[in-house]
Amino acid sequence: MTVTEKNMANAIRALAMDAVQAANSGHPGMPMGMADVATVLFSDFLKYDPQAPKWADRDRFVLSAGHGSMLIYSLLHLTGYARPTLEDIKNFRQLSSPCAGHPENFKLEGVETTTGPLGQGFATAVGMAIAERHLNAVFDNDLVDHKTWVIAGDGCLMEGINHEAVGLAGHLGLGRLNVLWDDNGITIDGGTELSTSEDIPARYRASGWHVVSCDGHDFDDIRKALGEAEADPRPSLIACKTVIGYGAPTKQGTSATHGAPLGDEEIAGTRDALGWEHKPFIIPEDILTSWRQLGATGAAARSDWEGRLNGHAQAAEFTRRMAGELPDGSAMQDYLAGLAKDPPKWATRKSSEMALGAITAALPEMIGGSADLTGSNNTKTPSTKPLTKDDYSGRYIYYGIREFGMAAAMNGMALHGGIIPYGGTFLVFTDYCRGAMRLSAIQNTRAIYVMTHDSIGLGEDGPTHQPIEHVQSLRLMPNMHVFRPADAIETAECWALAIKRADGPSTLALTRQGLPPLRDDVSVNLCEKGAYRMKAAEADKRVVLVATGSEVSLAMDVAAKLEAAGVGADVVSMPCAELFDGQDDAYRNDLLGGSGVLRVSIEAGTTYGWERYTGLDGLRFGIDSFGASAPIDDLFAHFGLTVDAITPQILKKIG
Numbered sequence: 041m042t043v044t045e046k047n048m049a050n051a052i053r054a055l056a057m058d059a060v061q062a063a064n065s066g067h068p069g070m071p072m073g074m075a076d077v078a079t080v081l082f083s084d085f086l087k088y089d090p091q092a093p094k095w096a097d098r099d100r101f102v103l104s105a106g107h108g109s110m111l112i113y114s115l116l117h118l119t120g121y122a123r124p125t126l127e128d129i130k131n132f133r134q135l136s137s138p139c140a141g142h143p144e145n146f147k148l149e150g151v152e153t154t155t156g157p158l159g160q161g162f163a164t165a166v167g168m169a170i171a172e173r174h175l176n177a178v179f180d181n182d183l184v185d186h187k188t189w190v191i192a193g194d195g196c197l198m199e200g201i202n203h204e205a206v207g208l209a210g211h212l213g214l215g216r217l218n219v220l221w222d223d224n225g226i227t228i229d230g231g232t233e234l235s236t237s238e239d240i241p242a243r244y245r246a247s248g249w250h251v252v253s254c255d256g257h258d259f260d261d262i263r264k265a266l267g268e269a270e271a272d273p274r275p276s277l278i279a280c281k282t283v284i285g286y287g288a289p290t291k292q293g294t295s296a297t298h299g300a301p302l303g304d305e306e307i308a309g310t311r312d313a314l315g316w317e318h319k320p321f322i323i324p325e326d327i328l329t330s331w332r333q334l335g336a337t338g339a340a341a342r343s344d345w346e347g348r349l350n351g352h353a354q355a356a357e358f359t360r361r362m363a364g365e366l367p368d369g370s371a372m373q374d375y376l377a378g379l380a381k382d383p384p385k386w387a388t389r390k391s392s393e394m395a396l397g398a399i400t401a402a403l404p405e406m407i408g409g410s411a412d413l414t415g416s417n418n419t420k421t422p423s424t425k426p427l428t429k430d431d432y433s434g435r436y437i438y439y440g441i442r443e444f445g446m447a448a449a450m451n452g453m454a455l456h457g458g459i460i461p462y463g464g465t466f467l468v469f470t471d472y473c474r475g476a477m478r479l480s481a482i483q484n485t486r487a488i489y490v491m492t493h494d495s496i497g498l499g500e501d502g503p504t505h506q507p508i509e510h511v512q513s514l515r516l517m518p519n520m521h522v523f524r525p526a527d528a529i530e531t532a533e534c535w536a537l538a539i540k541r542a543d544g545p546s547t548l549a550l551t552r553q554g555l556p557p558l559r560d561d562v563s564v565n566l567c568e569k570g571a572y573r574m575k576a577a578e579a580d581k582r583v584v585l586v587a588t589g590s591e592v593s594l595a596m597d598v599a600a601k602l603e604a605a606g607v608g609a610d611v612v613s614m615p616c617a618e619l620f621d622g623q624d625d626a627y628r629n630d631l632l633g634g635s636g637v638l639r640v641s642i643e644a645g646t647t648y649g650w651e652r653y654t655g656l657d658g659l660r661f662g663i664d665s666f667g668a669s670a671p672i673d674d675l676f677a678h679f680g681l682t683v684d685a686i687t688p689q690i691l692k693k694i695g
């Protein structure tokens with residue numbers, strides 16, 4: 041019997057409904073609705089090789105509608121990836137299985153990015169498409185020549201981040217980005233008419249996209265639409281009219297199929313309706329063979345590409361960048377030596393700019409940018425000319441006022457490989473980026489967030505712009521390293537650590553205001569342990585002052601005052617609490633321990649959480665309300681962050 045495309049698609053449907061039923065949780069509707077479209081994509085369009093899932097010039101496929109995870113698990117299994125096995129699929133959503141509730145890129149090769157928070161997969165794919173064009177321009181067609189395909193649902197298109205992603209992709213003319221929209225008119229609450237009356241194609245066209253539609257259950261029509269999308273020089277939206285839960289006799293076309301098992305009776309009815317007589321998790325030999333043959337066809341393109349790479353003059357450099365390895369030698373040594381000779385009084389945002397000057401000159405894989413605050417974030421360097429529609433070789437992206445879109449695109453670039461992205465905005469607007477920063481942390485991406493104006497120290501812009509809880513709340517995020525350097529040398533050291541960190545994101549919290557230099561020794565990167573003793577007590581040690589960023593110099597002044605009163609005080613600078621927490625007990629106790637010693641924290645943000653280092657009997661100086669609009673000196677005085685306000689409280693406490 042010849043295997044029809046419908047049969048191949050039905051294999052996806054069956055795996056999806058049976059796995060969800062077995063797990064007694066999950067989302068069968070989306071994979072069943074998009075099975076036909078996905079079958080065409082994986083048959084005739086997507087460039088992939090299950091034997092070499094990480095091959096650099098593969099097309100990137102992003103399942104932005106991550107709740108439909110059984111769609112990608114089925115496809116990976118059927119086309120012959122080593123994982124997931126059928127056993128893995130049978131254990132869908134169980135601890136032992138890589139087939140997690142939502143696709144996780146660190147669990148399965150072939151899953152390019154972790155998805156689930158709607159809209160972010162799409163926006164991440166924009167970053168992947170930028171990375172592809174950039175590397176194509178820097179290298180050539182022989183090494184980099186692929187597309188980015190996305191499956192997105194109504195939810196992905198409705199999210200606010202979609203507007204940012206669509207605007208950016210249209211502006212940059214990312215013609216190799218093709219989005220297959222699962223246009224099923226259904227979300228969880230019911231029909232999309234409950235919540236939207238937007239003319240989606242018109243919005244995309246107005247943003248410079250090409251839009252085409254098809255009947256998502258007519259193979260020829262799907263093929264025609266995908267072909268048109270592929271040929272069009274603009275990014276494409278392919279509106280695939282589908283029926284959610286296709287095949288389920290009483291539930292298809294309704295939100296009942298979205299996120300719950302269909303139930304035994306409905307599943308039996310679906311088997312009848314689809315003509316699928318096989319038992320759960322049984323894929324007939326001929327259908328599996330057809331899928332495996334399809335999966336095997338990509339090997340030729342991959343080996344052709346390997347041949348081109350092997351003879352390529354830039355093979356070593358391309359391979360280095362894609363592996364995320366840093367070039368030999370230190371980008372920083374000369375720069376640091378210069379700082380040590382004549383330590384400057386810069387704001388740390390300025391110090392960051394100067395450090396970046398050295399780093400971006402040495403690391404061509406760095407692509408910077410800012411969400412319309414280039415002159416404030418100090419993210420542009422002489423080496424990073426603009427990346428534009430007309431010149432993708434540039435290394436600086438004007439993201440516009442799209443903080444969330446920027447952060448998601450940074451993830452996409454990092455995940456694509458070959459690029460180390462950094463991007464800036466005001467620290468307070470990490471609230472706008474947070475969803476993507478969290479996915480950076482979950483996915484271990486080397487994305488570097490340059491967040492300036494990091495406290496009330498920014499002055500007159502007032503409470504809407506003054507971070508209070510931000511630094512501490514980012515520290516709460518697992519796998520996020522938060523750096524808050526105190527002067528130009530610490531800033532350079534923190535940058536070096538962020539770059540070196542291949543398996544996770546970093547946030548640099550940087551000041552608007554100038555800061556006095558505190559260091560002149562650059563022989564060792566003292567920030568590497570997260571915290572270090574900047575000044576040792578001269579008189580008998582009674583106090584340890586722990587501070588970060590702009591408050592380290594304040595702590596030094598407080599310590600001087602204490603010493604003058606005969607009270608010995610250490611000052612510990614803690615530029616990265618996460619790194620400090622990773623040190624052994626001996627190091628941590630040496631810095632903060634000692635009985636009878638009062639521990640005091642000073643940070644111009646929430647005091648919440650500082651008990652961790654001061655203990656309950658310590659003192660915590662910070663700000664537990666919103667800020668205020670005033671000149672900087674008035675603000676620090678108003679919030680009690682001055683030598684005169686702090687010192688007497690310490691003296692009183694130690695009696």
Ligand SMILES: Cc1ncc(C[n+]2csc(CCOP(=O)(O)OP(=O)(O)O)c2C)c(N)n1
Binds near residue numbers: 159193
């Ligand atoms: C940011 C975000 N908000 C909410 C959810 C919860 N959620 C998961 S799927 C879904 C509905 C999505 O509708 P659609 O994209 O049309 O998917 P379909 O029901 O068609 O499969 C919602 C609200 C989520 N995953 N991410």
Ligand SMILES: [Mg+2]
Binds near residue numbers: 224
């Ligand atoms: Mg929908």
